[in-house]
Amino acid sequence: xxxxxxxxxxxxxxxxxxxxxxxxxxxxxxxxxxxxxxxxxxxxx
Amino acid sequence: xxxxxxxxxxxxxxxxxxxxxxxxxxxxxxxxxxxxxxxxxxxxxxxxxxxxxxxxxxxxxxxxxxxxxxxxxxxxxxxxxxxxxxxxxxxxxxxxxxxxxxxxxxxxxxxxxxxxxxxxxxxxxxxxxxxxxxxxxxxxxxxxxxxxxxxxxxxxxxxxxxxxxxxxxxxxxxxxxxxxxxxxxxxxxxxxxxxxxxxxxxxxxxxxxxxxxxxxxxxxxxxxxxxxxxxxxxxxxxxxxxxxxxxxxxxxxxxxxxxxxxx
Numbered sequence: 388x389x390x391x392x393x394x395x396x397x398x399x400x401x402x403x404x405x406x407x408x409x410x411x412x413x414x415x416x417x418x419x420x421x422x423x424x425x426x427x428x429x430x431x432x
Numbered sequence: 433x434x435x436x437x438x439x440x441x442x443x444x445x446x447x448x449x450x451x452x453x454x455x456x457x458x459x460x461x462x463x464x465x466x467x468x469x470x471x472x473x474x475x476x477x478x479x480x481x482x483x484x485x486x487x488x489x490x491x492x493x494x495x496x497x498x499x500x501x502x503x504x505x506x507x508x509x510x511x512x513x514x515x516x517x518x519x520x521x522x523x524x525x526x527x528x529x530x531x532x533x534x535x536x537x538x539x540x541x542x543x544x545x546x547x548x549x550x551x552x553x554x555x556x557x558x559x560x561x562x563x564x565x566x567x568x569x570x571x572x573x574x575x576x577x578x579x580x581x582x583x584x585x586x587x588x589x590x591x592x593x594x595x596x597x598x599x600x601x602x603x604x605x606x607x608x609x610x611x612x613x614x615x616x617x618x619x620x621x622x623x624x625x626x627x628x629x630x631x632x633x634x635x636x637x638x639x640x641x642x643x644x645x646x647x648x649x650x651x652x653x654x655x656x657x658x659x660x661x662x663x664x665x666x667x668x669x670x671x672x673x674x675x676x677x678x679x680x681x682x683x684x685x686x687x688x689x690x691x692x693x694x695x
Contacts, residue, residue: 390496390562
Protein backbone atom coordinates (compact mmCIF):
# COMPACT_ATOMS: atom_id res chain seq x y z
CA UNK A 388 0.00 0.00 0.00
CA UNK A 389 1.58 3.30 -1.06
CA UNK A 390 1.23 6.58 0.89
CA UNK A 391 0.70 4.47 4.01
CA UNK A 392 1.76 7.14 6.58
CA UNK A 393 -0.81 9.56 5.16
CA UNK A 394 -3.56 6.93 5.19
CA UNK A 395 -2.74 5.87 8.76
CA UNK A 396 -2.69 9.52 9.89
CA UNK A 397 -6.08 10.27 8.29
CA UNK A 398 -7.79 7.15 9.67
CA UNK A 399 -6.12 7.51 13.07
CA UNK A 400 -7.26 11.11 13.39
CA UNK A 401 -10.81 10.13 12.41
CA UNK A 402 -10.99 7.32 14.97
CA UNK A 403 -9.51 9.63 17.62
CA UNK A 404 -11.95 12.50 17.01
CA UNK A 405 -15.14 10.47 16.43
CA UNK A 406 -14.28 7.94 19.15
CA UNK A 407 -13.34 10.71 21.57
CA UNK A 408 -16.63 12.53 21.08
CA UNK A 409 -18.61 9.28 21.37
CA UNK A 410 -16.80 8.28 24.58
CA UNK A 411 -17.21 11.77 26.05
CA UNK A 412 -20.97 11.77 25.28
CA UNK A 413 -21.41 8.30 26.78
CA UNK A 414 -19.49 9.16 29.98
CA UNK A 415 -21.31 12.50 30.32
CA UNK A 416 -24.67 10.76 29.93
CA UNK A 417 -23.80 8.14 32.57
CA UNK A 418 -22.55 10.82 34.98
CA UNK A 419 -25.72 12.89 34.54
CA UNK A 420 -27.95 9.81 34.97
CA UNK A 421 -26.23 8.85 38.25
CA UNK A 422 -26.40 12.40 39.64
CA UNK A 423 -30.05 12.77 38.68
CA UNK A 424 -30.93 9.40 40.21
CA UNK A 425 -29.22 10.47 43.45
CA UNK A 426 -31.22 13.72 43.56
CA UNK A 427 -34.57 12.51 42.26
CA UNK A 428 -35.58 8.88 42.92
CA UNK A 429 -38.29 9.15 40.21
CA UNK A 430 -35.48 9.48 37.62
CA UNK A 431 -34.37 5.90 38.37
CA UNK A 432 -37.29 4.61 36.33
CA UNK B 433 -26.82 29.49 35.30
CA UNK B 434 -29.03 28.00 32.63
CA UNK B 435 -32.74 28.40 32.89
CA UNK B 436 -34.51 25.17 33.77
CA UNK B 437 -36.05 23.35 30.81
CA UNK B 438 -39.62 24.42 30.35
CA UNK B 439 -42.08 21.58 30.09
CA UNK B 440 -44.64 22.15 27.37
CA UNK B 441 -48.11 21.21 28.57
CA UNK B 442 -49.27 18.24 26.53
CA UNK B 443 -52.80 19.61 26.30
CA UNK B 444 -51.64 22.81 24.61
CA UNK B 445 -49.44 21.19 22.02
CA UNK B 446 -51.03 19.57 19.04
CA UNK B 447 -49.96 15.94 18.95
CA UNK B 448 -48.84 16.36 15.34
CA UNK B 449 -46.77 19.49 16.00
CA UNK B 450 -43.05 19.57 16.64
CA UNK B 451 -43.83 20.67 20.19
CA UNK B 452 -44.83 17.14 21.13
CA UNK B 453 -41.04 16.58 21.38
CA UNK B 454 -40.61 19.71 23.50
CA UNK B 455 -41.32 17.84 26.69
CA UNK B 456 -37.87 16.83 28.02
CA UNK B 457 -39.29 13.76 29.75
CA UNK B 458 -40.81 12.55 26.49
CA UNK B 459 -37.54 13.32 24.67
CA UNK B 460 -35.57 11.28 27.23
CA UNK B 461 -37.93 8.32 26.91
CA UNK B 462 -37.96 8.37 23.11
CA UNK B 463 -34.22 8.97 22.68
CA UNK B 464 -33.46 6.28 25.28
CA UNK B 465 -35.20 3.74 23.06
CA UNK B 466 -33.66 5.00 19.78
CA UNK B 467 -30.07 5.66 20.90
CA UNK B 468 -28.79 2.07 21.34
CA UNK B 469 -30.05 1.12 17.85
CA UNK B 470 -28.66 4.30 16.31
CA UNK B 471 -25.23 3.81 17.91
CA UNK B 472 -25.11 0.09 17.13
CA UNK B 473 -26.06 0.45 13.44
CA UNK B 474 -23.66 3.41 13.08
CA UNK B 475 -20.77 1.40 14.52
CA UNK B 476 -21.40 -1.65 12.32
CA UNK B 477 -21.83 0.41 9.13
CA UNK B 478 -18.74 2.54 9.83
CA UNK B 479 -16.56 -0.50 10.54
CA UNK B 480 -17.80 -2.32 7.40
CA UNK B 481 -17.36 0.82 5.25
CA UNK B 482 -13.86 1.56 6.54
CA UNK B 483 -12.72 -2.07 6.13
CA UNK B 484 -14.15 -2.13 2.59
CA UNK B 485 -12.51 1.19 1.74
CA UNK B 486 -9.14 0.24 3.23
CA UNK B 487 -8.73 -3.37 2.13
CA UNK B 488 -11.29 -4.29 -0.56
CA UNK B 489 -11.89 -1.20 -2.75
CA UNK B 490 -9.37 -0.75 -5.58
CA UNK B 491 -6.64 1.88 -5.57
CA UNK B 492 -7.04 4.81 -7.98
CA UNK B 493 -5.04 4.61 -11.22
CA UNK B 494 -3.72 8.15 -10.69
CA UNK B 495 -3.70 8.64 -6.92
CA UNK B 496 -2.80 5.11 -5.87
CA UNK B 497 -3.78 4.12 -2.33
CA UNK B 498 -3.98 7.74 -1.18
CA UNK B 499 -7.53 7.72 -2.56
CA UNK B 500 -8.51 5.62 0.49
CA UNK B 501 -8.40 8.85 2.53
CA UNK B 502 -11.60 9.72 0.64
CA UNK B 503 -13.60 7.25 2.81
CA UNK B 504 -13.01 9.40 5.90
CA UNK B 505 -12.56 12.82 4.29
CA UNK B 506 -15.76 12.95 2.22
CA UNK B 507 -18.18 11.84 5.01
CA UNK B 508 -16.49 14.34 7.36
CA UNK B 509 -16.98 17.09 4.75
CA UNK B 510 -20.64 16.20 4.18
CA UNK B 511 -21.31 16.10 7.92
CA UNK B 512 -19.57 19.42 8.52
CA UNK B 513 -22.02 21.02 6.06
CA UNK B 514 -25.03 18.95 7.19
CA UNK B 515 -24.26 19.77 10.83
CA UNK B 516 -24.27 23.48 10.07
CA UNK B 517 -27.51 23.10 8.09
CA UNK B 518 -29.07 21.47 11.16
CA UNK B 519 -27.84 24.45 13.24
CA UNK B 520 -29.72 26.74 10.83
CA UNK B 521 -32.87 24.56 11.16
CA UNK B 522 -32.55 24.73 14.97
CA UNK B 523 -32.17 28.52 14.65
CA UNK B 524 -35.48 28.77 12.75
CA UNK B 525 -37.21 26.47 15.26
CA UNK B 526 -35.85 28.59 18.10
CA UNK B 527 -36.43 32.07 16.68
CA UNK B 528 -39.83 31.41 15.08
CA UNK B 529 -41.47 28.71 17.23
CA UNK B 530 -39.42 29.04 20.44
CA UNK B 531 -38.99 25.29 20.54
CA UNK B 532 -37.33 24.62 23.91
CA UNK B 533 -35.16 21.75 22.68
CA UNK B 534 -33.94 23.63 19.58
CA UNK B 535 -31.49 25.81 21.55
CA UNK B 536 -30.28 22.82 23.48
CA UNK B 537 -29.81 20.83 20.26
CA UNK B 538 -27.89 23.73 18.67
CA UNK B 539 -25.60 23.96 21.70
CA UNK B 540 -24.81 20.25 21.42
CA UNK B 541 -24.52 20.08 17.60
CA UNK B 542 -22.01 22.99 17.47
CA UNK B 543 -18.95 21.29 19.02
CA UNK B 544 -19.56 18.02 17.12
CA UNK B 545 -19.97 19.88 13.82
CA UNK B 546 -16.83 21.92 14.53
CA UNK B 547 -14.91 18.69 15.19
CA UNK B 548 -16.07 17.21 11.88
CA UNK B 549 -15.19 20.43 10.02
CA UNK B 550 -11.72 20.29 11.61
CA UNK B 551 -11.48 16.61 10.68
CA UNK B 552 -12.45 17.43 7.09
CA UNK B 553 -9.75 20.12 6.91
CA UNK B 554 -7.12 17.90 8.54
CA UNK B 555 -7.78 14.79 6.42
CA UNK B 556 -7.99 16.99 3.32
CA UNK B 557 -4.62 18.46 4.19
CA UNK B 558 -3.16 14.97 4.73
CA UNK B 559 -4.58 13.92 1.34
CA UNK B 560 -3.40 17.13 -0.34
CA UNK B 561 0.26 16.78 0.62
CA UNK B 562 1.03 13.64 -1.45
CA UNK B 563 -1.34 14.65 -4.30
CA UNK B 564 -0.77 18.40 -4.66
CA UNK B 565 2.60 18.67 -2.93
CA UNK B 566 1.21 21.12 -0.36
CA UNK B 567 -0.54 20.79 2.99
CA UNK B 568 -2.71 23.82 2.25
CA UNK B 569 -3.67 26.04 -0.68
CA UNK B 570 -5.96 29.08 -0.56
CA UNK B 571 -8.37 27.36 -2.90
CA UNK B 572 -12.08 28.40 -2.87
CA UNK B 573 -13.30 25.02 -1.54
CA UNK B 574 -10.70 24.80 1.21
CA UNK B 575 -11.13 28.43 2.21
CA UNK B 576 -14.94 28.21 2.36
CA UNK B 577 -14.71 25.11 4.59
CA UNK B 578 -12.23 26.97 6.81
CA UNK B 579 -14.80 29.79 7.07
CA UNK B 580 -17.40 27.15 8.05
CA UNK B 581 -15.07 25.95 10.84
CA UNK B 582 -14.73 29.54 12.13
CA UNK B 583 -18.53 29.94 11.96
CA UNK B 584 -18.86 26.89 14.18
CA UNK B 585 -16.34 28.37 16.63
CA UNK B 586 -18.25 31.66 16.62
CA UNK B 587 -21.50 29.80 17.32
CA UNK B 588 -19.95 27.93 20.26
CA UNK B 589 -18.41 31.15 21.62
CA UNK B 590 -21.66 33.15 21.33
CA UNK B 591 -23.67 30.54 23.24
CA UNK B 592 -21.23 30.84 26.14
CA UNK B 593 -20.64 34.59 25.90
CA UNK B 594 -23.65 35.87 27.89
CA UNK B 595 -24.66 35.57 31.54
CA UNK B 596 -28.24 35.13 30.36
CA UNK B 597 -28.19 31.90 28.30
CA UNK B 598 -31.28 32.94 26.32
CA UNK B 599 -29.38 35.92 24.87
CA UNK B 600 -26.53 33.60 23.93
CA UNK B 601 -28.89 31.17 22.21
CA UNK B 602 -30.55 34.02 20.33
CA UNK B 603 -27.25 35.53 19.14
CA UNK B 604 -25.95 32.09 18.12
CA UNK B 605 -29.19 31.34 16.24
CA UNK B 606 -28.82 34.58 14.24
CA UNK B 607 -25.19 33.69 13.42
CA UNK B 608 -26.29 30.18 12.36
CA UNK B 609 -28.83 31.67 9.94
CA UNK B 610 -26.41 34.24 8.48
CA UNK B 611 -23.59 31.70 8.28
CA UNK B 612 -25.76 29.30 6.28
CA UNK B 613 -24.87 31.47 3.26
CA UNK B 614 -21.51 29.68 3.33
CA UNK B 615 -23.13 26.29 2.56
CA UNK B 616 -23.98 26.94 -1.13
CA UNK B 617 -20.59 28.67 -1.48
CA UNK B 618 -18.90 25.45 -0.29
CA UNK B 619 -21.07 23.32 -2.58
CA UNK B 620 -20.62 25.38 -5.74
CA UNK B 621 -17.10 26.73 -5.11
CA UNK B 622 -15.62 24.07 -7.40
CA UNK B 623 -17.98 25.18 -10.22
CA UNK B 624 -17.81 28.95 -9.72
CA UNK B 625 -14.03 29.23 -9.48
CA UNK B 626 -11.01 27.42 -10.88
CA UNK B 627 -9.98 25.30 -7.94
CA UNK B 628 -7.24 22.80 -7.25
CA UNK B 629 -9.89 20.76 -5.43
CA UNK B 630 -11.61 18.34 -7.80
CA UNK B 631 -15.28 18.86 -8.78
CA UNK B 632 -17.97 16.76 -7.07
CA UNK B 633 -18.00 13.12 -8.19
CA UNK B 634 -21.50 12.62 -6.79
CA UNK B 635 -24.35 15.02 -7.58
CA UNK B 636 -28.10 14.95 -7.01
CA UNK B 637 -28.88 15.44 -10.69
CA UNK B 638 -26.35 13.34 -12.60
CA UNK B 639 -24.93 9.83 -12.48
CA UNK B 640 -21.87 9.49 -10.22
CA UNK B 641 -18.55 9.74 -12.04
CA UNK B 642 -16.99 7.28 -9.62
CA UNK B 643 -16.27 3.59 -10.06
CA UNK B 644 -19.02 1.56 -8.38
CA UNK B 645 -16.45 -0.42 -6.36
CA UNK B 646 -15.45 2.83 -4.68
CA UNK B 647 -18.97 4.30 -4.51
CA UNK B 648 -20.43 1.50 -2.33
CA UNK B 649 -17.89 1.73 0.52
CA UNK B 650 -18.12 5.54 0.37
CA UNK B 651 -21.93 5.38 0.66
CA UNK B 652 -21.70 2.95 3.59
CA UNK B 653 -19.09 5.14 5.33
CA UNK B 654 -21.25 8.22 4.75
CA UNK B 655 -24.32 6.50 6.21
CA UNK B 656 -22.36 5.10 9.17
CA UNK B 657 -20.72 8.47 9.92
CA UNK B 658 -24.11 10.24 9.64
CA UNK B 659 -25.80 7.85 12.07
CA UNK B 660 -22.76 8.14 14.36
CA UNK B 661 -22.99 11.94 14.26
CA UNK B 662 -26.71 11.71 15.11
CA UNK B 663 -26.03 9.25 17.95
CA UNK B 664 -23.36 11.51 19.47
CA UNK B 665 -25.68 14.54 19.27
CA UNK B 666 -28.63 12.63 20.79
CA UNK B 667 -26.41 11.32 23.62
CA UNK B 668 -25.11 14.84 24.31
CA UNK B 669 -28.68 16.20 24.26
CA UNK B 670 -29.82 13.53 26.72
CA UNK B 671 -26.94 14.46 29.02
CA UNK B 672 -27.76 18.17 28.66
CA UNK B 673 -31.47 17.63 29.49
CA UNK B 674 -30.52 15.66 32.62
CA UNK B 675 -27.90 18.25 33.63
CA UNK B 676 -30.53 20.99 33.40
CA UNK B 677 -32.91 18.96 35.50
CA UNK B 678 -30.14 18.48 38.08
CA UNK B 679 -29.48 22.25 38.16
CA UNK B 680 -33.22 22.91 38.51
CA UNK B 681 -33.51 20.47 41.43
CA UNK B 682 -30.45 21.92 43.17
CA UNK B 683 -31.79 25.46 42.72
CA UNK B 684 -35.18 24.45 44.13
CA UNK B 685 -33.53 22.81 47.14
CA UNK B 686 -31.33 25.86 47.74
CA UNK B 687 -34.40 28.12 47.60
CA UNK B 688 -36.30 25.85 50.01
CA UNK B 689 -33.34 25.90 52.38
CA UNK B 690 -33.07 29.72 52.18
CA UNK B 691 -36.83 30.06 52.76
CA UNK B 692 -36.70 27.83 55.84
CA UNK B 693 -33.79 29.80 57.27
CA UNK B 694 -35.59 33.10 56.67
CA UNK B 695 -38.73 31.76 58.42
